[in-house]
Amino acid sequence: MTTLDPQVSKLLAALSETPPVPPWEVPxxxxxxxxxxxxxxAGAPxxxxxxxxxxxxxxxxxxxARHYRPQGATGSLAGVVYFHGGGFVRGSLDSHDRLCRELSVRGGFAVVAVAYRLAPEHVFPHAHDDAIEAFRWVAEHADELTLERDALAVAGDSAGALLAASTAVGLRERAGGPQARAQGLLCPVLDVTLANESVARNADAPFLPRPVLEWCIEQYFPDPRDRQSAGASPSMRPSLAGAPPAVIISAEIDPVSDDARQFAARLEDAGVSSELHEFPGMPHSFFLMAGVLDHGERAILTFAEKLSALLR
Known part of the structure; x- marks a missing residue:
């Protein structure tokens, strides 16, 4: 595994007094x-x-759901429908509140964060259905939410990024309905078969080691056959032609880092603009630790600015 950034090493040392308990050992x-x-x-909101x-x-x-707008903003704004990460099994509006606030203020757009149904209580395709139907609902109620109907993006992190990418591609297959103008993906999980080499290369990575990643996927996809379907993983789609342009943030020391690289390359091959920013020495979901990691703050700013540019 590549060397961790010194700030990450310092954080891990501080957290070592209370090591995480494997999720399969607790309720x-x-x-x-x-x-x-x-x-x-994450730092102060x-x-x-x-x-x-x-x-x-x-x-x-x-x-x-939770609606964010830059303070004092007037009139209709471009909007981002956001799905939180958490391995399909955890995460909430509160866990990603600081991130959504920063994205809204830094990007100058509205954010609509959606709390989709979680596994293991709700398995595939429930969260996928929630994501695409929630986006359509937001588009249909754009006037009520003071949003620009034709300037809506879909975004998310980790498992939420998979839902965002699936929604972005899935909307293109529904002719006549609302479309995402852009997609924003933060440390995306995009291949639930875990076939990419980074899964093995970064198997012991902090915050998302391979056993935890596998366990989370098993909770949402208890039937292994579902993991092979194009509906499950955006990267399994035979074609990405017509997908909206993307900005992707990834971490170097992350079991799903190759997912980001592969997806960005496939978008480009399909004629879709894609901008990938990989942060060296960073672990999975480092942007959620922006209160203690400088790269986390930089990633949020980069993501907000690039997504804003795609919406305009």
Whole structure:
């Protein structure tokens, strides 16, 4: 494994007094609570942002959502529908609140964060369905949300990035419906077969070692046959032609780093603009630790600025 950035090594040393317990050894509620406690690493929330919670009513369920706008912004704004990471099993509106605030303020756009259904209570394709239907709902209610209907992107991190990419590609297959103008992917998991070499190369990487990644995928995809389907992984699609342009942030020391490289290359091969930024010495989801990692702050700023440019 490549050398970790000194700030990451320092953080790991500080966290070593309370090493994480493998998720298969604790109740799912305990694993989720442990994830929420990591929000302290994100830094102080940006107060130059207005926020409002609301619900997205879909057939048979109500998804909780949170609407962010730069403080004082008037009129309709470009918007980003955002899906949090957490391996399909944890993560929430609160765990990604600081990130969404920063993206909104730094990018000058609105963010609609959506809390999709989690595994193991809800398995594939429930989260996929929630993502694409939530995007369509936001597009249909753009006027109520003071959003520019034709300037909507879809974004997410880790497992949420898989949902974002699946939504971006899936919308293209539904003629006549709303489309994503851009897609933003942070440390994306894009191949749930775990076939890429980085899974082995970074098997012991901090924050997402291979055993935890495998366990998370098994919770959402209990049937191995589903993991082979194009509907599960965007990278399994036979063609990415017509997908919206992408900005992708990845970490060098991450079992899914090759997912980002491969997807960016496939988009380019399909004639789709793709901009990949890989941060050296960084682990998975380092941007969620921007309060203690300088590269995390830089990644958020880069992501917000590049996504804003794609929307304009």
């Amino acid at each position: 799912i509620a305990t694993f989720r609570s442990a994830g929420e406690r990591l929000t302290a690493l 940006n107060t130059r942002c207005d926020m409002q919670d609301f619900g997205i009513r879909l057939p048979g369920r109500l998804l909780q």
